[in-house]
Amino acid sequence: MTEHARDAEGSQDADTAVRREIELDAAPADVWEALTRPELLEQWFEAEVELDPRPGGTGRFIGADGEHRVARVDEVEEGRRLALTWWPDDEGDEPASKVEFVLTPTHGGTRLVVTESPLTARACVATTGAGWAWRLELLVLTLFLLVRA
Amino acid sequence: MKEDPLDRVFIALADGTRRTVMRQLLDGGPTTASELADGLPMTRQAVVKHLQALGQAGLVDAQRAGREVHYRATPKPMGDAVAWMLRTGAQWDKRLERLRRQVSQRTG
Numbered sequence: 001m002t003e004h005a006r007d008a009e010g011s012q013d014a015d016t017a018v019r020r021e022i023e024l025d026a027a028p029a030d031v032w033e034a035l036t037r038p039e040l041l042e043q044w045f046e047a048e049v050e051l052d053p054r055p056g057g058t059g060r061f062i063g064a065d066g067e068h069r070v071a072r073v074d075e076v077e078e079g080r081r082l083a084l085t086w087w088p089d090d091e092g093d094e095p096a097s098k099v100e101f102v103l104t105p106t107h108g109g110t111r112l113v114v115t116e117s118p119l120t121a122r123a124c125v126a127t128t129g130a131g132w133a134w135r136l137e138l139l140v141l142t143l144f145l146l147v148r149a
Numbered sequence: 150m151k152e153d154p155l156d157r158v159f160i161a162l163a164d165g166t167r168r169t170v171m172r173q174l175l176d177g178g179p180t181t182a183s184e185l186a187d188g189l190p191m192t193r194q195a196v197v198k199h200l201q202a203l204g205q206a207g208l209v210d211a212q213r214a215g216r217e218v219h220y221r222a223t224p225k226p227m228g229d230a231v232a233w234m235l236r237t238g239a240q241w242d243k244r245l246e247r248l249r250r251q252v253s254q255r256t257g
Binding site: 018020022024025026030031034040043044045046095097112114116118119 | 155156159233234237238242244247249251252253
């Protein structure tokens with residue numbers, strides 16, 4: 001395991017657009033706090049954060065770069081799983097997406113898996129069952145185009 | 150929820166047949182629906198429907214040439230979808246690296 005977050009390819013449930021997995025040298029309870037307490041979120045998001053970490057709770061992330069997102073908490077399993085939907089506060093091109101954090105205790109700390117998936121893509125992927133293959137194809141197509149250009 | 154341009158690209162490319170059509174257009178250059186249908190196990194009508202879906206996502210444009218319609222791949226929006234994935238991934242890389250330092254400090 002490297003110290004950096006890595007792209008966890010080949011995972012069984014990799015049906016989402018972006019997935020990262022990281023091993024943290026901290027107990028799940030500490031990681032959970034860092035994910036749910038706004039003043040701790042602010043540090044690693046480098047953003048102004050408001051968050052009510054309860055199902056149906058709302059949130060707001062205002063980045064130093066001016067990026068402004070509104071969030072809604074979808075699911076909370078204390079210490080184990082947090083899922084929220086967020087979307088840009090302006091009329092930009094960014095899609096709304098679902099962000100999910102899953103914590104697993106490990107020998108020395110916590111494994112944290114983060115997935116962020118654009119909502120429409122997630123819906124399509126669920127019906128076609130083609131998620132991972134689709135993403136690979138998309139990348140292959142793009143690389144192919146770059147080579148041709 | 151409003152459907153934005155990127156949503157349409159994700160929807161259009163979530164279908165395997167449309168990816169095949171897209172690839173053929175990228176590979177073989179502009180062509181007609183009939184020519185595309187010759188190389189695929191489907192009718193010309195079915196190909197036209199897929200081309201229209203790709204067109205709505207801005208991935209294909211249609212040009213009339215006499216009695217024929219030529220379809221051409223316009224893949225820029227596809228690049229936008231990939232760009233979203235790359236940008237989102239890069240943001241998480243940075244955030245998680247900061248989180249790693251943050252929680253290590255707290256316990257260390």
